[in-house]
Amino acid sequence: MLSNKKYIFFDLDDTLFDFNLSSKFSLELVFKEHILPLDLKEYGFKKFFEVYKKINSDLWNKYRENKVSKEFLEVHRFSDTLNKLEIYEDDFFSSNLNSIYLDILSKQRNTVKNAGGIIEYLYRKYPLGIITNGFDSVQRKKLNSCMLTDYFKHIVTSEKAGALKPSRQIFDYAISLTGLNRSEIVFVGDEFDVDIKGANESGITGIWLNTGNKQTDSHLKYIEIKDLSDLRKFF
């Protein structure tokens, strides 16, 4: 099934870059240095993080559906969180928090388990690429911080492609860069609805990195792995 493959694309966040760990760490620094001094109410980072996570995820869904802009998302994930916690600052403040957060986040170098080893291994055998929903400068800085940039021939961000996964447009854009047939391409990602559905729609073989043992009742054709090192069995 995979013997005809000539190119491997990867998702970035939580497939190679440990986004969950890094974003929590970065937000905690932002919280301690810039939010805690504003307010002495009885809540800590745990509460802030819980509220932020929900708001950020809702805004990303809206951004994916083209209902809000990147700029709106970046300000409102902080301003809405602060408002919910009854801290009232202007948008300029939230916009600054966002810049500080992204700056810290993009300097993190936490990779997903076995990411470095598998990339080093596959790089010797195949051209590799990235297809990521994210902002160009931030995603590139993350790759640089993890010292992974040089392994990838093409780095496709949603910002650059003008479309977000799971839409077919971003995959088609990535395929066009390779000069290959879509049946010769594989895509590895951790989010079933975004990565695997999107790859499938575009005629690319999807490999689902399912580290959390999530369930799906999907009838799509895909390959499932529990750890990135499982890729050695296929390539």
Ligand SMILES: [Mg+2]
């Ligand atoms: Mg991901």
